[in-house]
Structures are given as structure tokens and as C-alpha cells.
Amino acid sequence: xxxxxxxxxxxxxxxxxxxxxxxxxxxxxxxxxxxxxxxxxxxxxxxxxxxxxxxxxxxxxxxxxxxxxxxxxxxxxxxxxxxxxxxx
Numbered sequence: 001x002x003x004x005x006x007x008x009x010x011x012x013x014x015x016x017x018x019x020x021x022x023x024x025x026x027x028x029x030x031x032x033x034x035x036x037x038x039x040x041x042x043x044x045x046x047x048x049x050x051x052x053x054x055x056x057x058x059x060x061x062x063x064x065x066x067x068x069x070x071x072x073x074x075x076x077x078x079x080x081x082x083x084x085x086x087x088x
Contacts, residue, residue: 005076007043007049007069007083014085015069016041017076024080044069051052 004019008024014032018024024041028034049070055063072084 003041003078004072005078005080007044007073009044010036010041011085015044015072016081017073017083017084027080027082049073 002046003019005035006020008018008021010016010024010028010031014028016024016027016031018027018041021041021043025036028036028041031076050068052066052068055067057063076083
């Protein structure tokens with residue numbers, strides 16, 4: 001039985017898929033070496049999950065299509081981890 005992942009904003013740009021805010025904070029710290037600062041991690045609302053955002057291909061080029069964080073979650077699978085963002 002798999003646990004449904006949720007999307008958490010862990011800083012201004014990074015999103016993580018996790019089952020809880022605590023797990024999202026641990027994943028973020030493992031990934032960046034730093035704990036997220038308040039008010040993060042914050043679970044995304046349904047409106048934030050469904051907000052249309054531009055889609056990009058594997059090379060970070062715009063595809064001209066729209067997607068959403070909910071779509072990212074659906075494609076992510078059931079393993080907690082980094083979901084979206086930019087380290088730039």
C-alpha cells in the first residue's frame with residue numbers, strides 16, 4: 001500500500017514530494033545541506049497544485065504547453081524526493 005505524496009514548497013524555488021512537512025524538511029536538508037527556513041516547508045493548496053505553469057523539456061527549453069504541480073506529482077511516482085524548482 002503506497003502513501004500518497006503531497007507537494008511542499010521548501011524555499012522560494014524548490015518543491016519536494018513527501019508524505020509530511022517533516023519528511024519534506026529532511027529531504028530538503030539532505031539535498032541542500034541546510035534546513036528550510038520558516039515559513040517552509042509549506043504544503044501546496046489545491047489551487048497552487050492546479051495553477052497552470054509553463055512546461056519545459058529535459059533541456060529546460062519551453063515546450064509551449066502548460067502543466068501543473070499536480071501533474072508533476074502524478075508523474076513523479078511514489079518515491080519521496082525533489083519535485084521541481086531551480087538551483088540557479
